[in-house]
Amino acid sequence: MKELSVTAESPKVAIPAFFRLLRPANIVTAYADILAGAAAAGIFEPQRLAYLLVATTGLYGGGVVLNDVFDAQLDAVERPERPIPSGAVTVRGASVLGALLLAGGIGAAFLCSALSGLVAFGTALSVLLYDAWGKHQNLLGPVNMGLCRGLNLLLGITVAGVWPGSRAALGLVTLCYIAGVTALSRGEVRGGTRAAANISLGWLVASLGVLGALASQAKSGLIFAAPILLVLLIRLSGPFSEALRTLDPKKIGLAIKTGVLSLILLDAVLAALYGGLWFGVAVLFLYIPATLLARLFAVT
Numbered sequence: 001m002k003e004l005s006v007t008a009e010s011p012k013v014a015i016p017a018f019f020r021l022l023r024p025a026n027i028v029t030a031y032a033d034i035l036a037g038a039a040a041a042g043i044f045e046p047q048r049l050a051y052l053l054v055a056t057t058g059l060y061g062g063g064v065v066l067n068d069v070f071d072a073q074l075d076a077v078e079r080p081e082r083p084i085p086s087g088a089v090t091v092r093g094a095s096v097l098g099a100l101l102l103a104g105g106i107g108a109a110f111l112c113s114a115l116s117g118l119v120a121f122g123t124a125l126s127v128l129l130y131d132a133w134g135k136h137q138n139l140l141g142p143v144n145m146g147l148c149r150g151l152n153l154l155l156g157i158t159v160a161g162v163w164p165g166s167r168a169a170l171g172l173v174t175l176c177y178i179a180g181v182t183a184l185s186r187g188e189v190r191g192g193t194r195a196a197a198n199i200s201l202g203w204l205v206a207s208l209g210v211l212g213a214l215a216s217q218a219k220s221g222l223i224f225a226a227p228i229l230l231v232l233l234i235r236l237s238g239p240f241s242e243a244l245r246t247l248d249p250k251k252i253g254l255a256i257k258t259g260v261l262s263l264i265l266l267d268a269v270l271a272a273l274y275g276g277l278w279f280g281v282a283v284l285f286l287y288i289p290a291t292l293l294a295r296l297f298a299v300t
Contacts, residue, residue, distance in 0.1 A: 016088075017083040017086075017088035017089045018083070018089060018097065019297065020082075020083050020088075020297055020298065021064065021065045021068055021083050021084075021089060021094060021097070022061045022064065022065065022297075023064045023297055023298060023299060024293045024296075024297050025260075025261065025290045025291075025293035025294040025297055025299050026060065026064060026260060026299060027056075027057055027060050027061055028264070028286050028289055028290040028293060029260060029261065029263045029264055029267075029286075029290060030056040030057070030059075030060040030149075030152055031053055031056065031057075031286055032263065032264040032267035032268070032283050032286050033056065033149060033152040033153045033155070033156055033174065033263075033267055034049070034052050034053055034056050034152070034153075034155060034156035034159075035049075035156065035267065035271060035279070035282060035283045035286075036153060036156060036170075036267035036268070036270040036271040036283055037152075037153045037154060037155060037156020037157040037158075037159065037164075037170070038052075038156050038157070038159045038275075038279075039270070039271035039272075039274050039275025039276075039279035039280075039283070040156075040157050040164070040167045040170055040270060040271075040274040040275070041156070041157045041158075041159050041160040041164065041167065042160070042274070042275070043159055043160045045159060048112045048113070048159050048161075049159055051108050051109065051111045051112040051116070052108075052109065052112055052116060052155060052156060052158075052159055054104075054105070054108040055105045055106070055108040055109035055112070055116070055120050055155065056105065056152055056155065056156075057101075057105065058101040058102060058103070058104040058105025058106070058107075058108060059101075059102060059105035059106075059120060059123050059124060059127065059152065059155075060105075060152070061098075061101045061105075062097075062098045062099070062100070062101030062102035062103075062104075062105060062124070062127070063098075063102070063124075063127035063130075063131065063148065065094055065097050065098035065101060066094075066095070066098035066099075066102075066127070066128070066131045067130075067131045067135070068082060068083070068084050068094060069084070069091055069094050069095050069098060069131075070131045070132055070135075071135075072084045072085060072091055078189050079189075082298075102124045102127070102128075105120055105123075105124065106120045106121050106124055108120075109121075109155065112158070112159065112161075113158060113161040115158045115161060115162065115163065116155060116158040116159075116161075119151060119154055119155045119158055120155060122151055123148060123151040123152060123155060126144065126147050126148045126151060127148050129144060130144045130145055130148060138186070138196070139199075141182065142178075142179035142180070142182040142183040142199070142200075142203065143175070143179050145178055145179065145182040146174065146175035146176060146177070146178040146179035146182065146203075147175055148178075149174045149175065149177075149178040149263070150171035150172065150174045150175035150178075151171065152174075153170055153171050153174045153267075153270075154168060154170075154171045157170070167274075169210070169214060170214065170270055170274075172210045173207055173210050173211045173214065173266070173270065174207075174263070174266070174267075176203050176204070176206040176207035176210060177203070177204065177207040177259075177263065177266055178263070179203040180199075180200045180201070180202070180203030180204035180206075180207060180259075181200070181204075181256060181259040181260065183196055183199045183200040183203060184196060184197065184200035184240075184243060184244070184252060184255060184256060184259075185252070185256045185300065187247060187249060187252045188249055188252050188253050188256055188300060189249060190249060191247055191248060191249045191252070192243070192247035192249075192252050193247065194247070197243075197244045197247060200244070201244060204236075204240070207266075211229075211266075211269070211270075214273070215273060218273050218274055221272055221273040221274055221275070221276060222273065224272040224273070224276060224277045224280050225269045225270075225272040225273040225280065228265060228268045228269045228272055228280060228284065229269045231265060232262055232265040232266055232269060235258065235262050235265060236258065236259065236262055239251070239254050239255040239258040239259075240255045240258070240259070242254075242255070243255035253300060256299075256300050257294065257299045257300060260299050260300070261287065261290050261291060261294060261299065264283065264284070264286050264287045264290055265284070265287065267283050268280050268281075268283040268284040268287075271283040
């Protein structure tokens with residue numbers, strides 16, 4: 001596989017390629033997790049929140065970069081246009097970047113609190129497990145990916161500096177949702193299977209079930225969360241119903257892209273449920289930059 005060294009002679013090639021590796025639109029969805037977690041914690045401390053936003057940038061960015069490192073040989077066959085197989089970035093360069101991002105993410109979390117640092121460390125381990133092993137497991141892989149995003153939400157809740165207690169159940173909403181999206185994504189290149197589609201649907205229904213249970217206990221914010229939830233369901237229904245029905249790779253790709261970006265809507269539901277209208281609106285606004293970035297950089 002051809003590799004181009006990232007040197008001062010090729011900055012115009014290397015810099016855009018590194019941004020493509022980072023998948024900027026996806027990182028914005030990680031910010032939504034942190035803000036939703038902070039809303040659930042009921043505490044707004046700008047400095048501590050800033051540390052966690054930097055932390056999730058490193059954790060998510062490092063995770064997706066190392067994902068492409070581990071997938072370099074497969075991508076050379078299935079997705080040769082990606083930065084590593086195309087030769088725009090070397091495996092070594094991407095490996096160093098990914099490792100630095102993960103380490104930086106953990107370090108930034110420790111600046112918030114020891115608890116945040118430990119959760120970030122656990123997230124990094126889950127990310128590495130998924131990149132190296134989990135993605136190849138049909139049943140456990142989606143759970144592994146869901147755990148990464150569930151822990152990211154918990155990271156936001158640790159802005160309070162204490163274990164979130166009952167609020168930790170919010171992580172299950174994200175875990176089930178992302179597990180459903182990930183299960184369906186297995187058919188993005190060659191087409192899906194009916195078994196994977198059923199597993200995906202089961203996880204998505206479970207996510208809504210957990211969300212419903214939590215909403216019944218947080219009635220004060222339900223009036224703000226309900227409209228956003230309706231938008232989320234409408235946004236997902238078309239692409240996912242088509243993908244689940246046809247199992248066509250293009251339809252699946254569109255559903256996965258929609259599902260990843262719509263995680264911001266799910267986070268906005270949680271933020272409104274626990275933090276009220278303005279927290280929900282603040283998270284909802286992240287959908288705009290995420291959508292714009294998704295037009296410039298790959299999401300899946």
